[in-house]
Structures are given as C-alpha cells and as structure tokens.
Amino acid sequence: MSAAAESLASADGSTLRFVPDSDRLLSDAPVNAMSIDVEDYFQVAAFEGRVSRGDWAGIETRVVDNTERALAMFGAANVKATFFTLGWVAERFPSLIRDIVAAGHELASHGSDHYRATTQTPAQFRDDIRRAKDVLEEHGGVAVRGYRAPSYSIGRTNLWAFDELAEAGYEYSSSVYPIVHDLYGMPEAPRFAFRLADTGLLEVPVTTLRLRGRNLPFGGGGYFRLMPYSVYRRGFARVNAVDRQPGLFYFHPWEIDPQQPRVSGLSARSRFRHYLNLDRMAPRLTRLLQDFRWDRMDRVFLPEAASS
Numbered sequence: 001m002s003a004a005a006e007s008l009a010s011a012d013g014s015t016l017r018f019v020p021d022s023d024r025l026l027s028d029a030p031v032n033a034m035s036i037d038v039e040d041y042f043q044v045a046a047f048e049g050r051v052s053r054g055d056w057a058g059i060e061t062r063v064v065d066n067t068e069r070a071l072a073m074f075g076a077a078n079v080k081a082t083f084f085t086l087g088w089v090a091e092r093f094p095s096l097i098r099d100i101v102a103a104g105h106e107l108a109s110h111g112s113d114h115y116r117a118t119t120q121t122p123a124q125f126r127d128d129i130r131r132a133k134d135v136l137e138e139h140g141g142v143a144v145r146g147y148r149a150p151s152y153s154i155g156r157t158n159l160w161a162f163d164e165l166a167e168a169g170y171e172y173s174s175s176v177y178p179i180v181h182d183l184y185g186m187p188e189a190p191r192f193a194f195r196l197a198d199t200g201l202l203e204v205p206v207t208t209l210r211l212r213g214r215n216l217p218f219g220g221g222g223y224f225r226l227m228p229y230s231v232y233r234r235g236f237a238r239v240n241a242v243d244r245q246p247g248l249f250y251f252h253p254w255e256i257d258p259q260q261p262r263v264s265g266l267s268a269r270s271r272f273r274h275y276l277n278l279d280r281m282a283p284r285l286t287r288l289l290q291d292f293r294w295d296r297m298d299r300v301f302l303p304e305a306a307s308s
Contacts, residue, residue: 066253087132
C-alpha cells in the first residue's frame with residue numbers, strides 16, 4: 001500500500017481513509033466479476049413492512065430451486081461466480097451450500113438475517129457478520145473471504161462497519177454503491193476498488209457509469225431489468241474500454257423466477273422495482289454471460305487468488 005492515502009469525511013464526523021486499487025487497470029482481455037446475492041424473494045428490504053421475519057420460517061421457500069437454476073446457467077456458460085449467501089439460507093439448506101462450492105464458485109457472506117447495516121449497532125453488526133461467516137464455513141468447508149451488506153448498506157453514516165469486517169476476518173467487502181438512491185448509496189465514494197488505509201480491507205463498489213458528472217447505476221439487479229439490453233451492454237463495455245476497469249455485476253435468485261408468489265400491500269414503487277421484467281431476466285442474463293468474460297470476485301480482485 002505504497003500510494004498516498006486519500007480521505008473522505010462522513011456524515012457522522014468520522015473519516016474514511018483509503019488507497020485506490022490502481023493496479024486493477026485492465027489489459028486488452030478484460031475479466032469482469034459475476035456475483036449473486038443468495039436470498040429468497042420475501043427477504044428483500046422492500047418487503048420489510050409487509051413480511052415479518054417471524055413469519056419467514058412458514059413461507060414457501062424458492063431460494064434453492066432458483067439458485068440451482070442459476071448454477072445451471074453458469075455451468076452452461078462455463079462461468080464461475082461469487083455467491084453472497086445469507087447465513088439463514090445456509091442453516092436451512094446446507095446441501096445448497098455444498099453444491100455452490102462443489103461447482104467451483106466462491107462462497108461469500110451476505111450476513112445472517114438480511115438486516116441492513118444501517119439499522120444495526122456495531123455490536124449487532126459484529127454478531128451478525130461473525131455468525132454468518134461461521135455457518136457458511138461450517139457447511140461449505142472453505143474459507144469465507146468476502147462480504148456484501150444487504151441493500152449495500154455501508155455508507156457515510158456507518159463507516160465503522162469496515163473495521164468490524166476486518167476484525168471478523170473478512171478480506172474484502174462489496175457493500176458500497178456510489179450512487180444517489182432513496183434506500184442506500186454513497187455517491188462521493190470511489191467508483192472502483194479501494195483499500196482501507198488502516199486495516200487493508202478491500203472494498204469493491206458496485207459498478208457505475210459516469211455520465212454528465214453523475215454516477216449512474218450499472219451493476220445489475222433492477223437496473224439491468226429496466227433498461228434495454230443493448231444499452232446496458234454498451235454501458236458495461238464502456239467501463240472496460242474507457243475506465244479500463246473490471247465491471248461487477250450482481251443479481252438475486254428471485255430475479256429469474258417470474259412465477260414467484262406476489263406480496264400484497266406494496267407501494268407502487270416497491271412493486272415496480274421488484275416485479276419489473278422478471279420474465280426477461282433469464283434470457284438477458286444468458287446473453288450477458290456470453291457477451292463478456294466473467295470470474296469469481298476473489299480471482300478478479302485479490303491477486304493471490306488469481307491462480308487458484
């Protein structure tokens with residue numbers, strides 16, 4: 001970490017000291033990072049007001065079938081990915097965790113119970129991320145190096161979360177989305193991978209496209225379902241060609257499941273975000289897997305993992 005550290009003041013008065021990961025500039029053969037957040041349809045943050053955590057155990061689960069479908073899609077495309085998996089899922093479906101690892105994918109943490117980090121105290125967050133790491137490593141039989149906060153909920157108000165992740169033994173995080181959003185976002189954060197100056201933890205922000213002085217969301221999820229595929233493809237390719245950086249894509253198993261049960265009582269915004277173009281997601285994802293080169297996050301962003 002020889003480069004001079006930069007700093008970013010947060011809303012709570014703390015300071016984020018970081019070193020841009022400038023060695024990540026691409027060659028002429030870019031390899032991007034593919035990731036999937038393994039959670040069920042009823043566990044999303046948009047449903048928190050309609051689906052109680054106390055009811056989760058009694059709801060029809062679809063996460064196993066949908067994740068197995070994603071595994072089949074990756075297998076057909078010869079793509080390896082990173083699976084940010086809830087501890088809740090691992091505890092109930094350990095065979096799914098074994099399938100992910102057996103197929104050669106990276107097993108990573110999405111926390112235990114899908115609590116957004118912005119709703120937790122440091123002690124609650126500490127317990128959550130450590131329990132998730134323990135259960136995933138128990139059932140996966142591999143070291144869990146990466147973490148992604150539910151709803152990208154590490155930002156200007158809880159920078160302490162990076163210290164907790166490093167102390168818990170995580171080597172990298174993908175928990176910052178450098179955009180303006182009503183639920184999350186830290187637009188002033190670096191757009192590309194950076195290391196925390198104090199701990200060495202690597203943060204890999206979700207991919208954005210810089211246009212007219214603003215960061216536009218281009219990392220996947222609902223934005224991928226919203227815009228025409230040709231537009232998305234050109235934008236993602238621009239990150240490789242102009243920024244000369246690897247892109248990071250993400251989606252959820254429920255996004256390839258247009259037959260999932262509908263949750264009643266949602267706001268128009270939540271309905272739009274969750275259900276938009278679910279029937280188009282799998283075909284678009286198939287094209288995306290073919291149009292770009294992909295690999296696990298650890299092999300794209302952690303040099304020591306590149307040869308594994």
